[in-house]
Amino acid sequence: MNEILELTKLDFSSVFLSVFVILIGAKMTVSLLEWVIGKLGLETKWMRKRREEHELLMQTAHNLSVLQERHVQDMERSDKRDEEIANDIKKLTRMFVEKEIDDMRWEINNFATNVSEGKPCNKDSFKHCLHIYEKYEKILKENGLENGEVEISMEIIGEAYRQKLREGF
Numbered sequence: 001m002n003e004i005l006e007l008t009k010l011d012f013s014s015v016f017l018s019v020f021v022i023l024i025g026a027k028m029t030v031s032l033l034e035w036v037i038g039k040l041g042l043e044t045k046w047m048r049k050r051r052e053e054h055e056l057l058m059q060t061a062h063n064l065s066v067l068q069e070r071h072v073q074d075m076e077r078s079d080k081r082d083e084e085i086a087n088d089i090k091k092l093t094r095m096f097v098e099k100e101i102d103d104m105r106w107e108i109n110n111f112a113t114n115v116s117e118g119k120p121c122n123k124d125s126f127k128h129c130l131h132i133y134e135k136y137e138k139i140l141k142e143n144g145l146e147n148g149e150v151e152i153s154m155e156i157i158g159e160a161y162r163q164k165l166r167e168g169f
Contacts, residue, residue: 104136112153115160
Protein backbone atom coordinates (compact mmCIF):
# COMPACT_ATOMS: atom_id res chain seq x y z
CA MET A 1 0.00 0.00 0.00
CA ASN A 2 2.89 2.28 0.65
CA GLU A 3 4.00 1.86 -2.93
CA ILE A 4 0.68 3.08 -4.21
CA LEU A 5 0.88 6.12 -1.95
CA GLU A 6 4.36 6.81 -3.27
CA LEU A 7 3.00 6.74 -6.86
CA THR A 8 0.38 9.34 -6.02
CA LYS A 9 3.08 11.66 -4.76
CA LEU A 10 4.96 11.32 -8.06
CA ASP A 11 5.36 14.53 -10.13
CA PHE A 12 3.86 13.60 -13.54
CA SER A 13 5.02 16.79 -15.25
CA SER A 14 8.64 15.86 -14.59
CA VAL A 15 7.96 12.30 -15.88
CA PHE A 16 6.52 13.67 -19.15
CA LEU A 17 9.40 16.11 -19.45
CA SER A 18 11.91 13.29 -18.89
CA VAL A 19 10.26 11.08 -21.53
CA PHE A 20 10.24 14.00 -23.97
CA VAL A 21 13.94 14.68 -23.39
CA ILE A 22 14.75 10.99 -23.84
CA LEU A 23 12.85 10.89 -27.17
CA ILE A 24 14.63 14.03 -28.43
CA GLY A 25 17.95 12.52 -27.43
CA ALA A 26 17.14 9.28 -29.26
CA LYS A 27 16.21 11.25 -32.37
CA MET A 28 19.43 13.24 -32.25
CA THR A 29 21.43 10.04 -31.76
CA VAL A 30 19.79 8.46 -34.81
CA SER A 31 20.38 11.61 -36.89
CA LEU A 32 24.04 11.73 -35.79
CA LEU A 33 24.43 8.05 -36.63
CA GLU A 34 22.89 8.61 -40.11
CA TRP A 35 25.22 11.55 -40.70
CA VAL A 36 28.30 9.52 -39.72
CA ILE A 37 27.21 6.58 -41.88
CA GLY A 38 26.57 8.96 -44.78
CA LYS A 39 30.02 10.57 -44.41
CA LEU A 40 31.67 7.16 -44.36
CA GLY A 41 29.85 6.25 -47.58
CA LEU A 42 27.96 3.40 -46.01
CA GLU A 43 24.31 2.76 -46.67
CA THR A 44 21.80 1.23 -44.34
CA LYS A 45 18.84 -0.81 -45.44
CA TRP A 46 16.51 2.05 -44.51
CA MET A 47 18.60 4.64 -46.40
CA ARG A 48 18.80 2.36 -49.47
CA LYS A 49 15.03 1.88 -49.45
CA ARG A 50 14.46 5.64 -49.20
CA ARG A 51 16.94 6.27 -52.06
CA GLU A 52 15.27 3.60 -54.24
CA GLU A 53 11.85 5.12 -53.57
CA HIS A 54 13.18 8.54 -54.53
CA GLU A 55 14.73 7.15 -57.75
CA LEU A 56 11.48 5.35 -58.57
CA LEU A 57 9.54 8.55 -58.02
CA MET A 58 11.91 10.52 -60.27
CA GLN A 59 11.77 7.82 -63.00
CA THR A 60 7.96 7.78 -62.82
CA ALA A 61 7.87 11.56 -63.14
CA HIS A 62 10.19 11.40 -66.17
CA ASN A 63 8.12 8.65 -67.81
CA LEU A 64 4.98 10.65 -67.18
CA SER A 65 6.43 13.73 -68.84
CA VAL A 66 7.54 11.62 -71.84
CA LEU A 67 4.05 10.15 -72.13
CA GLN A 68 2.49 13.59 -71.87
CA GLU A 69 4.74 14.89 -74.64
CA ARG A 70 3.90 11.88 -76.79
CA HIS A 71 0.19 12.46 -76.10
CA VAL A 72 0.47 16.07 -77.28
CA GLN A 73 2.23 14.94 -80.48
CA ASP A 74 -0.41 12.25 -81.08
CA MET A 75 -3.19 14.79 -80.61
CA GLU A 76 -1.54 17.15 -83.11
CA ARG A 77 -1.20 14.31 -85.63
CA SER A 78 -4.79 13.27 -84.98
CA ASP A 79 -6.07 16.81 -85.54
CA LYS A 80 -4.05 17.08 -88.75
CA ARG A 81 -5.37 13.73 -89.97
CA ASP A 82 -8.96 14.72 -89.11
CA GLU A 83 -8.51 17.87 -91.17
CA GLU A 84 -7.12 15.85 -94.10
CA ILE A 85 -10.07 13.44 -93.90
CA ALA A 86 -12.55 16.32 -93.82
CA ASN A 87 -10.88 17.85 -96.89
CA ASP A 88 -10.95 14.49 -98.67
CA ILE A 89 -14.65 14.07 -97.89
CA LYS A 90 -15.36 17.56 -99.26
CA LYS A 91 -13.38 16.73 -102.39
CA LEU A 92 -15.20 13.42 -102.88
CA THR A 93 -18.56 15.10 -102.32
CA ARG A 94 -17.72 17.77 -104.89
CA MET A 95 -16.58 15.08 -107.36
CA PHE A 96 -19.78 13.10 -106.80
CA VAL A 97 -21.97 16.17 -107.32
CA GLU A 98 -20.07 17.06 -110.50
CA LYS A 99 -20.49 13.48 -111.76
CA GLU A 100 -24.22 13.53 -111.03
CA ILE A 101 -24.59 16.89 -112.79
CA ASP A 102 -22.62 15.65 -115.81
CA ASP A 103 -24.68 12.44 -116.01
CA MET A 104 -27.94 14.36 -115.85
CA ARG A 105 -26.74 16.86 -118.47
CA TRP A 106 -25.73 14.01 -120.75
CA GLU A 107 -29.07 12.27 -120.32
CA ILE A 108 -31.07 15.47 -120.99
CA ASN A 109 -28.92 16.49 -123.98
CA ASN A 110 -29.02 12.95 -125.40
CA PHE A 111 -32.81 12.84 -125.09
CA ALA A 112 -33.08 16.28 -126.77
CA THR A 113 -30.89 15.00 -129.61
CA ASN A 114 -33.13 11.95 -130.06
CA VAL A 115 -36.23 14.18 -130.06
CA SER A 116 -34.75 16.66 -132.56
CA GLU A 117 -33.70 13.79 -134.86
CA GLY A 118 -37.29 12.58 -134.87
CA LYS A 119 -36.63 9.28 -133.11
CA PRO A 120 -39.72 7.80 -131.50
CA CYS A 121 -40.13 8.69 -127.80
CA ASN A 122 -42.99 7.71 -125.52
CA LYS A 123 -44.74 9.71 -122.83
CA ASP A 124 -42.81 8.02 -120.02
CA SER A 125 -39.50 9.04 -121.62
CA PHE A 126 -40.61 12.66 -121.64
CA LYS A 127 -41.78 12.46 -118.01
CA HIS A 128 -38.53 10.82 -116.99
CA CYS A 129 -36.51 13.56 -118.70
CA LEU A 130 -38.59 16.28 -117.03
CA HIS A 131 -38.06 14.58 -113.67
CA ILE A 132 -34.30 14.39 -114.30
CA TYR A 133 -34.33 18.11 -115.14
CA GLU A 134 -36.07 18.92 -111.84
CA LYS A 135 -33.44 16.93 -109.93
CA TYR A 136 -30.73 18.64 -111.97
CA GLU A 137 -32.04 22.10 -111.08
CA LYS A 138 -32.35 21.09 -107.40
CA ILE A 139 -28.71 19.87 -107.23
CA LEU A 140 -27.51 23.04 -108.94
CA LYS A 141 -29.44 25.20 -106.48
CA GLU A 142 -28.19 23.23 -103.43
CA ASN A 143 -24.59 23.67 -104.56
CA GLY A 144 -24.85 27.29 -105.67
CA LEU A 145 -24.24 26.50 -109.35
CA GLU A 146 -25.97 27.88 -112.43
CA ASN A 147 -27.66 26.11 -115.31
CA GLY A 148 -26.19 27.14 -118.60
CA GLU A 149 -25.91 23.97 -120.63
CA VAL A 150 -29.29 22.28 -120.86
CA GLU A 151 -31.65 25.21 -121.34
CA ILE A 152 -31.77 24.84 -125.14
CA SER A 153 -32.18 21.07 -124.81
CA MET A 154 -35.08 21.57 -122.40
CA GLU A 155 -36.69 24.03 -124.83
CA ILE A 156 -36.49 21.40 -127.58
CA ILE A 157 -37.89 18.72 -125.26
CA GLY A 158 -40.66 21.04 -124.02
CA GLU A 159 -41.75 21.98 -127.56
CA ALA A 160 -41.74 18.34 -128.66
CA TYR A 161 -43.69 17.31 -125.55
CA ARG A 162 -46.33 20.01 -126.08
CA GLN A 163 -46.59 19.00 -129.74
CA LYS A 164 -47.05 15.33 -128.78
CA LEU A 165 -49.73 16.30 -126.26
CA ARG A 166 -51.58 18.31 -128.95
CA GLU A 167 -51.38 15.36 -131.30
CA GLY A 168 -52.62 13.05 -128.56
CA PHE A 169 -49.83 10.75 -127.50
